[in-house]
Amino acid sequence: MTVLDIVKTKLDNPPSDDRLLLYIEEVGQAIKNFCNRDDIPDELKYVHANMVVDMIRLERKNDPDSSQVVKSIKEGDVQVAFDTAEKSQGEKATEAILNTYQTQLYRFRKMRW
Template identity: 35%
Template sequence: MINKIKTLLNITDSSQDELLSLYLDIVKQKVLNYCNREDIPSGLELIIVEITADEFRAKTRKNAIESGEETGAVSSIKRGGMQINYESSSSESNYNKLTGGGAEFIANYQIQLDRFKVTKEKRVRFI
């Protein structure tokens, strides 16, 4: 899965492998919890890869904005005296929508994840 994530993110070296592995573990657990599963069927693997790549992109962008390496969208420009203001709340909001641990996280992938959800009615237990 790590190699597929790296392909989506255009990462060619192994410098980010440990961090990607951590993100992957976190996403796997969130998905398993949401789907009430203890296993990951093969059809769910690519969804987990996509979610992990999205989380990595969102968190990397948020860190870049917070450290001043990247700015948000331009919110206003003043010509006399040359002033440019950047939005930070939209970046925060987009980051939270992508990576929120609860409803926001699920909302982005709910349709795909619901196919794999195990409800009490679907579980068959043998005694």
């Protein structure tokens, strides 16, 4: 069973295969970067799939406008200034997912000199 098959099975209403493959590739690259590896071990197949499912659910739950933070409000002529976020929504989602699965990924992490 591939990561794509696992993700499709776990999601009730999965996106198109192209979009799923994009999520799988994005999460896979995050795993490779975190573990300092060029490959993803077979033992991480289910962790990889679970991370993709969590990322899709997190992005479905978050509203794109909710990432904006109000910097200041002026009532006279009603001005609202939004603070720009340092990280994009996708980076925040990937970081949150990685933090959740850190303990499982540490077992496969390689040292870098």
